[in-house]
Amino acid sequence: MGKMVEPLIDRLSQFKPLDENCRATLESLFGTTKRYPRHKNLAHDGETPEEVFLLCRGWAARYKVMQDGSRQILSFLLPGDVFPIHASASGVMDHGIVAVTECDVAIASASEFNRAVLDDGDLARAFWWSILVDKGILRAWVLNIGQRSAYCRIANLFCELHRRLKSVRLADDHSFDLPLTQHDIADAQGLTAVHVNRTMRQIKEDVLAEHKNKKLYLLDPERLCDVAEFDPAYLNPG
Amino acid sequence: MGKMVEPLIDRLSQFKPLDENCRATLESLFGTTKRYPRHKNLAHDGETPEEVFLLCRGWAARYKVMQDGSRQILSFLLPGDVFPIHASASGVMDHGIVAVTECDVAIASASEFNRAVLDDGDLARAFWWSILVDKGILRAWVLNIGQRSAYCRIANLFCELHRRLKSVRLADDHSFDLPLTQHDIADAQGLTAVHVNRTMRQIKEDVLAEHKNKKLYLLDPERLCDVAEFDPAYLNPG
DNA sequence: CGTTTACTTGAGTAAACTCAACAATTGTGG
DNA sequence: CCACAATTGTTGAGTTTACTCAAGTAAACG
Numbered sequence: 001m002g003k004m005v006e007p008l009i010d011r012l013s014q015f016k017p018l019d020e021n022c023r024a025t026l027e028s029l030f031g032t033t034k035r036y037p038r039h040k041n042l043a044h045d046g047e048t049p050e051e052v053f054l055l056c057r058g059w060a061a062r063y064k065v066m067q068d069g070s071r072q073i074l075s076f077l078l079p080g081d082v083f084p085i086h087a088s089a090s091g092v093m094d095h096g097i098v099a100v101t102e103c104d105v106a107i108a109s110a111s112e113f114n115r116a117v118l119d120d121g122d123l124a125r126a127f128w129w130s131i132l133v134d135k136g137i138l139r140a141w142v143l144n145i146g147q148r149s150a151y152c153r154i155a156n157l158f159c160e161l162h163r164r165l166k167s168v169r170l171a172d173d174h175s176f177d178l179p180l181t182q183h184d185i186a187d188a189q190g191l192t193a194v195h196v197n198r199t200m201r202q203i204k205e206d207v208l209a210e211h212k213n214k215k216l217y218l219l220d221p222e223r224l225c226d227v228a229e230f231d232p233a234y235l236n237p238g
Numbered sequence: 239m240g241k242m243v244e245p246l247i248d249r250l251s252q253f254k255p256l257d258e259n260c261r262a263t264l265e266s267l268f269g270t271t272k273r274y275p276r277h278k279n280l281a282h283d284g285e286t287p288e289e290v291f292l293l294c295r296g297w298a299a300r301y302k303v304m305q306d307g308s309r310q311i312l313s314f315l316l317p318g319d320v321f322p323i324h325a326s327a328s329g330v331m332d333h334g335i336v337a338v339t340e341c342d343v344a345i346a347s348a349s350e351f352n353r354a355v356l357d358d359g360d361l362a363r364a365f366w367w368s369i370l371v372d373k374g375i376l377r378a379w380v381l382n383i384g385q386r387s388a389y390c391r392i393a394n395l396f397c398e399l400h401r402r403l404k405s406v407r408l409a410d411d412h413s414f415d416l417p418l419t420q421h422d423i424a425d426a427q428g429l430t431a432v433h434v435n436r437t438m439r440q441i442k443e444d445v446l447a448e449h450k451n452k453k454l455y456l457l458d459p460e461r462l463c464d465v466a467e468f469d470p471a472y473l474n475p476g
Numbered sequence: 477c478g479t480t481t482a483c484t485t486g487a488g489t490a491a492a493c494t495c496a497a498c499a500a501t502t503g504t505g506g
Numbered sequence: 507c508c509a510c511a512a513t514t515g516t517t518g519a520g521t522t523t524a525c526t527c528a529a530g531t532a533a534a535c536g
Contacts, residue, residue: 001367020395022288046471062377064377064381066381066385066386066467067467070385072380072385073378073382073386074378074381083337085370086370092471094374094377094378094469094471095377097419102352106477112343116323118359118363118366119359121356121357124356124447126354128356128366130265130365131369131370131373132323132324132369133523134373135369135372135373136332137378138373138376138377138379138380139300139312139313139332139333140332141376142304142310142312142376142379142380142383143310144430145380145383145384145428146310146311146383146427147304147428148304149523149524150523150524166372181481181482181483182437182482182483183482188385190383190385191524192522192524192525192526192527193482193483194483194484194485194526194527195484195523195524195525197483197484198484198485199524200526201484222276229304229305231332233284235331236317342497346497387491388491388492396522419513419514420514420515421513421514421515429493430492430493430494431514431515432492432493432494432495432515432517433491433492433493434514435515436492436516436517437516437518438518
């Protein structure tokens with residue numbers, strides 16, 4: 001049981017180490033656990049979730065489906081991420097959250113979570129920081145999609161995911177599990193799957209990174225960050 | 239003096255009305271005021287600001303300059319917005335903030351602001367909500383830039399700004415001050431100024447909206463929201 | 477072992493870009 | 507108040523990146 005909050009503690013501790021009190025609070029908040037199969041929705045666009053999830057294993061994604069049926073992935077949710085964090089219990093979701101892979105989540109009541117977190121100084125500060133990191137990631141996506149070529153966008157996404165997974169000890173220096181399809185990557189970066197395919201072949205030909213057996217191999221991490229114009233500062237905000 | 243925090247109170251009260259205590263706290267925090275001329279930086283990429291600004295009059299923008307010299311505007315800052323909110327005093331800015339027009343700002347010490355806000359339950363909740371709204375706005379930008387045509391993007395931006403300005407009583411139903419150049423709009427939406435020009439002419443020809451004398455006239459607000467696929471839910475998050 | 481899902485490749489198209497020139501507007505100093 | 511400079515907006519012509527449509531291959535799965 002205690003294992004469930006480990007990635008969250010890892011992540012929040014980047015800001016400031018959390019004491020045993022905080023750990024205990026989190027463990028008691030996220031008492032229930034549940035498994036979601038791939039492609040199952042954790043939260044629905046337009047609904048008002050009563051629960052807060054802590055992702056323990058697997059990947060999820062925030063997404064929005066347009067009128068024409070196209071999909072934009074708004075962010076990837078990795079182990080240690082808590083969502084959807086609401087300000088008010090009456091808040092309606094303006095997007096959905098879907099399991100990209102099979103997921104194990106720990107569940108807390110939204111109202112209890114909000115009260116517990118805002119009433120504890122350390123936790124409030126830790127999640128405050130966490131939300132600001134999220135904002136930084138979103139700004140980086142705007143930058144990525146708004147200004148960069150497909151090639152740089154994809155390289156940049158790889159850098160972001162590598163960095164984030166490392167912070168929860170799910171990546172080593174030269175590889176990490178990347179359970180996304182080319183279609184997922186396309187939906188995240190505002191591209192088409194066909195174009196992602198061609199571009200990833202290019203990245204592989206350039207000996208920067210290779211996607212094989214659902215793993216990403218960083219063949220030249222430094223040069224990858226370089227061509228991606230990747231600035232990791234935003235993950236320690238700001 | 240008391241007038242300075244008015245737009246902020248307006249905005250935060252959307253979530254939950256603030257009492258006189260909060261107003262007093264904010265007024266004492268944001269004691270100093272300062273005027274910035276157009277194009278002056280309020281905060282610099284790579285630096286560690288010691289101050290938090292409350293924008294009282296004028297427009298500012300978060301932005302990032304790429305290696306090739308192109309610029310992405312990451313968000314527009316309107317009266318009532320507080321920035322840059324940092325989690326830790328050691329946080330380095332990963333982007334700059336510039337005055338789009340001449341600005342009047344009220345200034346607080348970053349450390350005092352963080353302490354005061356996190357120690358007061360009501361203020362913590364209000365700013366917590368405010369940051370989540372910001373995240374919603376950023377997600378909407380990702381969606382906009384990632385999926386929509388230039389035409390819809392610009393229409394959507396107009397809808398967002400209209401809505402946000404209304405919340406601080408700076409817009410009426412059919413018009414608002416829009417002190418942006420076509421170049422600014424281009425940098426915000428990941429387009430070129432030339433293309434923005436052609437697209438805005440199209441929007442005018444379609445009798446949706448017209449930019450004239452630094453004002454935007456909404457000629458058909460409903461249809462504008464409609465073609466923009468504008469969903470205001472994200473401004474009340476979530 | 478057949479079916480679905482994911483990936484690959486080719487050919488033609490279109491939205492948005494680049495470069496370039498010019499007009500209109502705004503701002504400034506004499 | 508005018509003349510000049512700088513900024514902003516406008517338009518045309520040609521180019522490019524990324525898209526669409528389509529077909530086919532490889533891999534994963536029950």
